[in-house]
Amino acid sequence: MLEFIQLLKQRYQAVLAQQGNEAVKASYQQRIDQLILAEAFIRKGQLIDAAPQPLLHMAVVGPTQAGKSSLANVLLNSHAAGVSPLAGYTIHPQGFCNGVSVADCTGLQHYFGRFQQLQQTQLSKDRHDCYSLTQNTTDSKFLPHGVLWDTPDFDSIDSATYREGVIRAIALADMVILVISKEKYADQSVWDIMAAVEALHQPTVICLNKLVEGSESIIIQSLKEKWQRARADEFPEVVSLYYQKPGGLPVWPESRQQLLKQLANKVSLTKHARFEQELLKRHWQSWLEPIFAEHQALTDWTELVDLIIKQAMESYQRDYLSHPHHYETFQLAITELLHLMEIPGLARILSGTRQILTWPARQIMKLGRKRGHIADSSYEIALLNQIAEHTLIQLADKLLDKAEQGHQGQQSQWWRQLNSVLRNQRQDALQDFAQATKIYHLSFQQDVESAAHQLYGKLQQQPMVLNGLRATRATADAAVIALTLQMGGIGLHDLVIAPAMVTLTSLLAESAVGGYMHKVEAELKQNQFNAVKQTLFIDSLRNKLLQLPEQLSISTHFNISPDQLRAAELQLTEKRHGLRLL
Numbered sequence: 001m002l003e004f005i006q007l008l009k010q011r012y013q014a015v016l017a018q019q020g021n022e023a024v025k026a027s028y029q030q031r032i033d034q035l036i037l038a039e040a041f042i043r044k045g046q047l048i049d050a051a052p053q054p055l056l057h058m059a060v061v062g063p064t065q066a067g068k069s070s071l072a073n074v075l076l077n078s079h080a081a082g083v084s085p086l087a088g089y090t091i092h093p094q095g096f097c098n099g100v101s102v103a104d105c106t107g108l109q110h111y112f113g114r115f116q117q118l119q120q121t122q123l124s125k126d127r128h129d130c131y132s133l134t135q136n137t138t139d140s141k142f143l144p145h146g147v148l149w150d151t152p153d154f155d156s157i158d159s160a161t162y163r164e165g166v167i168r169a170i171a172l173a174d175m176v177i178l179v180i181s182k183e184k185y186a187d188q189s190v191w192d193i194m195a196a197v198e199a200l201h202q203p204t205v206i207c208l209n210k211l212v213e214g215s216e217s218i219i220i221q222s223l224k225e226k227w228q229r230a231r232a233d234e235f236p237e238v239v240s241l242y243y244q245k246p247g248g249l250p251v252w253p254e255s256r257q258q259l260l261k262q263l264a265n266k267v268s269l270t271k272h273a274r275f276e277q278e279l280l281k282r283h284w285q286s287w288l289e290p291i292f293a294e295h296q297a298l299t300d301w302t303e304l305v306d307l308i309i310k311q312a313m314e315s316y317q318r319d320y321l322s323h324p325h326h327y328e329t330f331q332l333a334i335t336e337l338l339h340l341m342e343i344p345g346l347a348r349i350l351s352g353t354r355q356i357l358t359w360p361a362r363q364i365m366k367l368g369r370k371r372g373h374i375a376d377s378s379y380e381i382a383l384l385n386q387i388a389e390h391t392l393i394q395l396a397d398k399l400l401d402k403a404e405q406g407h408q409g410q411q412s413q414w415w416r417q418l419n420s421v422l423r424n425q426r427q428d429a430l431q432d433f434a435q436a437t438k439i440y441h442l443s444f445q446q447d448v449e450s451a452a453h454q455l456y457g458k459l460q461q462q463p464m465v466l467n468g469l470r471a472t473r474a475t476a477d478a479a480v481i482a483l484t485l486q487m488g489g490i491g492l493h494d495l496v497i498a499p500a501m502v503t504l505t506s507l508l509a510e511s512a513v514g515g516y517m518h519k520v521e522a523e524l525k526q527n528q529f530n531a532v533k534q535t536l537f538i539d540s541l542r543n544k545l546l547q548l549p550e551q552l553s554i555s556t557h558f559n560i561s562p563d564q565l566r567a568a569e570l571q572l573t574e575k576r577h578g579l580r581l582l
Contacts, residue, residue, distance in 0.1 A: 001280070002042045004568040008287060009035040011558045015290075018556050034196065034283050036164055040171035041200060041279055043111045045272050047172075050107055055100055056146030056264055059173035061166070061193070063184045064153035067209040067250060071179050071241070072096070072150040074252055075260070078138045091152045091162045092123045093131040093169035099145030102135050112168060128162040131169075142252055144264040149173065155189035174267040175203045177260070181210040182219055191230040199279040203266040204236040205259060209250055216240045237263075280572055291560050297414050298549055298562075304398055305545045309537050312391045316532060320383050321525050328379055329448060329528060330521045334508075336452030337459075381437050384532070388433045388541060392426050395545070414557060421551050429544055436540040444531055451524045455508075458516045465511045 009032060016028045048054045060068045060075075069090055073079055076096055097105065109117055112131055120132040133147075151169045152162050170176065176197070180190055185208065206223060208216060216238075224235050237259060241250035320326055396419055403415035459466040508517050552559060 001568060001571045002039065002046075004564070004571070005035055005039045005042065005280075007560070007564075008291075008558075009039060011554060011560065014555045015558065031283070031287055033163065033167060035287065036167045037171050037196065038279055038283070039113075040111070040168045042276055043113070044172055045276055047107045047111050048269050048272055054269055055104060056144055056267065057095075057149065057172050057174050058143070058146055058177060058260070058264075059149040059151055059169050059175075060177045060179060061151050061170055061173075062153065062179035063155040063181075063187055063190055066153070066179045066181045066184055067241075068153070068179045069150050070249055071177070071207060071209065071252075072148060074249055075140060075142045075177075076136050076138065076148060077140045077142075078136055090150060091125060091128060091165075093152070093165045094120060094123075094150045095131065095133045095147045096136045096150070097133065097147055098136045098140050098143045100147065102133050105133055105147060108133065111172060115165065115168065128165060131165065142257060142260055144261045146174075146264075154193050155187060170197055171200065173202055174269070175205075175260075175263050177205055177207060179207045179209055180223075182208070182212075182215060183210070185219060185223055186226070191226055194227070195230040198231045198233060199275065199282050201233075201268075201271070201275050201278075203263045205263055206236055206238045207241055207250075208238055209241045211240050211242050277572070284572065288565070291558050291565060293411050294414060294558055294560075295562055295565070297411055300402070301418070301549060302546060304395070304402075305542055308391050308395050308398070309542050311394075312387050312537055312541075313529070313533055315387050315390075316384065317529065319387075320380055321529060326379055326383070327525075329444075330451070330524060332445075333448045333451040333455070333520075333524065336449050337455050340452060340456040378441055381441055384437045384536065385430070385434050388437075388536075389430060391541070392422070392429065396422055396426075414552070417552055417556065418549060421548050422545075425544075425548065425551075429541065432544065433536065433540050436536055440531060440535050444528065447524060447527050447531075451520050454520050455517060462512050468511075 012028055012032050012035065016025060016032065019025050019028060060072050062068050076098060078096075095105070095108075114129055116130045118130045118132055120134050123130060123132055136148075149169045149172065152166050154163060154166050170193075178190075178194065184190065208219060208223070211219075220238050220240075223238065227235050237256075239253065239256050239259065241252065243250055399415055399419035399422065403412050403419065508514065550559070
């Protein structure tokens with residue numbers, strides 16, 4: 001699941017960089033933040049699984065100038081966290097080990113991923129992908145043993161540049177200390193972030209900072225209302241913090257000295273796997289919205305391709321197989337039949353002539369170019385290539401129609417760019433189709449010869465019909481035409497309309513084997529239809545067309561396949577270690 005979340009985040013970031021619609025950009029950025037949170041929370045689960053005794057992590061979070069670093073120093077009983085009156089002073093997650101050593105914090109580098117661990121003094125405002133871990137050398141009476149994280153703000157103008165560090169620090173925390181001042185408690189950014197992390201189930205305490213005497217009761221009531229609007233869980237404890245004049249530090253009430261240690265007892269790491277699932281399921285449909293749209297577009301594209309292939313086959317059936325003047329294949333079978341029933345007496349002459357005149361052709365056949373001249377003159381091949389070209393033209397027009405009909409900008413763009421890919425690949429597709437057509441035509445001659453053998457076998461059962469055909473002048477003329485065809489002197493279309501061949505075909509049809517001849521012709525047409533459909537319009541054209549969406553740029557499209565999504569959704573229904581969630 002971690003790999004899928006990372007992939008989804010990367011695709012969102014790539015698409016966001018090319019997105020021009022401000023509303024879409026805002027929505028995508030929100031989803032990226034959610035994906036960063038989910039990725040970090042999954043990594044937190046791995047950290048828990050890997051550690052024999054996981055450390056407790058506490059995060060001090062809040063808006064700019066709420067006093068987070070100052071409170072961190074109070075809780076640590078030190079001056080370890082740097083403070084400044086300037087907004088946005090802390091821009092890196094800074095961890096302070098309290099009662100544990102830095103050496104105990106194994107696995108944090110894996111958790112933070114691309115972020116680099118540096119010394120606190122090495123942190124630079126020019127670089128945001130880093131964090132620090134510092135040993136706290138003083139004793140704290142407020143904190144349980146663990147790591148306290150001072151985090152950057154999440155609401156300043158510059159926070160977008162270091163927001164990932166904030167999210168990673170919050171996801172790492174087992175408990176959260178929310179610091180807000182009387183000036184900032186009503187900011188929407190506070191409640192947006194608190195709503196976003198509700199699924200992490202972190203025990204939380206709210207520190208209401210920079211108070212003056214007598215003002216907290218009204219603010220606390222307002223806080224409770226805002227919490228209940230943002231989250232469904234119980235309203236947490238609120239600690240009122242007043243500044244002491246010397247030093248300007250907030251004062252942690254002595255009556256709440258044990259509060260954070262008590263809060264630590266509510267941490268339940270054993271439920272982390274379930275919380276992971278809750279977080280993923282909470283946002284799953286929203287995250288996948290553009291992927292679902294692309295998958296719908298893929299389904300529509302498949303249906304469109306199938307429709308256009310169906311229309312192409314209808315054209316082939318109408319303009320070739322069922323056309324009385326264009327269907328040449330069965331006439332070619334008749335010429336093969338003539339070789340099997342050559343007229344006695346004429347056979348020796350024709351055979352000798354064939355040996356002399358067809359020697360070069362026979363040599364060519366040995367090189368795998370059997371009947372190449374027949375393929376070159378075939379009306380069927382020319383028609384198939386025309387149908388393929390017309391099919392791609394129609395498809396391009398329908399893609400533009402889809403783009404104009406698209407109500408969603410992203411989906412409309414998908415169709416436009418697919419049309420561009422089709423335009424770029426059109427010539428190669430037609431060339432591949434033309435080559436496949438020629439190969440099909442030559443290989444189908446085996447079916448033609450098989451049909452001729454079937455007819456000859458039937459004629460042998462009817463010797464009177466066979467001898468009658470041999471006795472006709474039409475047969476001899478047709479045999480000469482057949483020989484000329486073999487030599488490339490005429491084309492297949494000439495064969496179809498040659499009077500001798502027409503006469504011979506008519507004689508066969510009117511004979512006792514006429515019914516059988518029509519059956520053989522029908523079977524040949526059906527085999528031809530199936531061969532053209534499978535080898536040309538499915539294997540050569542349809543499959544190539546269905547692969548075109550894979551060439552869409554991942555900088556503008558997600559290109560996450562249905563198989564990838566199904567595998568991720570299967571993981572979504574299972575706990576770690578393969579236990580099903582009920």
